[in-house]
Amino acid sequence: MNEKQAGATLPKARSIANEVRRRIVEGEWRQGDRIPDEADLAIEFNAARATVNKALQLLADEGLLDRRRRAGTRVALDPVRKATFSISIVREQVEQAGMTYGHRVLAQRDSPVPEKIASRIGLPEGSVLVHMRALHYADGRPFQLEDRWINRRAVPSLAKVDFWQLNANEWLVRNAPYLRAELTFSAENATRRDARLLNIQEGQALLVLHRTTWNDLGPITTVRVAHQPGYLIGTEKNYWPERQGEDA
């Protein structure tokens, strides 16, 4: 999606990067080999050193190259794979799949945080946060179950927001930029409650995403998102569970 169309002129740095990548993939330069230095490549590609630098930085960010001052640039011994996922808001996920989105708040009240959550977000146990649960629907089917704690103190403008009406996810994303985020994936067996709400069988494997965000005032929110069984999160796109007799 990020590649230019054939025929359009690629930025020079990018095309240099592509050429270097090709040489690596085709084995011309092998893992661990030192590659020519920026100055030499600049001559070879008829570019300024800064441009070559940019190209090599790109590849280093991809994990394909290992660069160290004075030591030179070499092909990474084990090309560390960095997988990047773009996490969009739920509604977009649903709508991009061509379904209609729905949202329902199940519960919302102020409550002291349990120890487990408190330690994850770095607040003293027993701090009172907003606790809410909501369901997100795709074409009327429950799709995501969200269990969220919100720290009013990190977002002053949030003091009077009514989360019964609101999609907390979207409100926060749009109104409370964060400085730091932590995100984990795991798999959990659906609890009885998960099963009831998502309309599935107890014990089914759920892909669970935990996300916590912080700004300069402290933790903003932490959320556990349980996906419908069969949902895949991928680097390229996400995949919906198969449905019988229907089309995605």
Place this chain on the structure above:
Amino acid sequence: MNEKQAGATLPKARSIANEVRRRIVEGEWRQGDRIPDEADLAIEFNAARATVNKALQLLADEGLLDRRRRAGTRVALDPVRKATFSISIVREQVEQAGMTYGHRVLAQRDSPVPEKIASRIGLPEGSVLVHMRALHYADGRPFQLEDRWINRRAVPSLAKVDFWQLNANEWLVRNAPYLRAELTFSAENATRRDARLLNIQEGQALLVLHRTTWNDLGPITTVRVAHQPGYLIGTEKNYWPERQGEDA
């Protein structure tokens, strides 16, 4: 881990980025606002425009800014979060957690690919690939179950490699750089076989990672990796399941 130590001088571009990020997070510039153009910021920060450009590109890559020619730079309406995970080879995962690594090949033979796999990697059904299964151990406990298909044709040097002896994962990572990779996470209930091999109960929720890689000759390998129950994959680090009476 990527922040410089306090006291060390931050690259100018990075410190400009930080300042801009601060203004956004603290609400000085709000979502959707147009921010001053590069030339103005260059004056304000006493830097060259190229430096400001680099800083803003950084933030645009993070998804915090939205930049368009002529239209200017504005704070993104919904700061798209890109989560990046660094996927290292299994042995490193285990050793970084301070455990000893072990590896055992369970099966390996040439076999025609089933339709499901074939369509995923883009080879005709029935193509004959190497099919292998292996277990990875941490401190003697089964930790990861790997089910892999390897396309000898994409990696000529692989023709005579004996996968009974070898850690396929590492061999491929080190010897077969790829051009494109696709990666998905999902959750699956442990099959009877998963359960037996991982020494767990059938039906337990497993975090499953599918990875497929391609080079210029075609698909290299596709693999299903099932993790021990309770394992978390995160943006910052990965988390091991709790163990009773022991310390990680």
Place this chain on the structure above:
DNA sequence: TTCCGTGTTATGTCTAAGCATGTACAGGCG
């Protein structure tokens, strides 16, 4: 032999300048 300084060197970063490119906007034409 080992250890420590010091010079060399490749990358890291910045600057000033300029051309390229896409698009928002205004103004003209039907």
Place this chain on the structure above:
DNA sequence: CGCCTGTACATGCTTAGACATAACACGGAA
């Protein structure tokens, strides 16, 4: 009033040159 088009402008990208900085390598001192 709507559509088209030209132009100005903000970002995109490159260059040449310079200085900073980490780290290898070598030589001399202990």
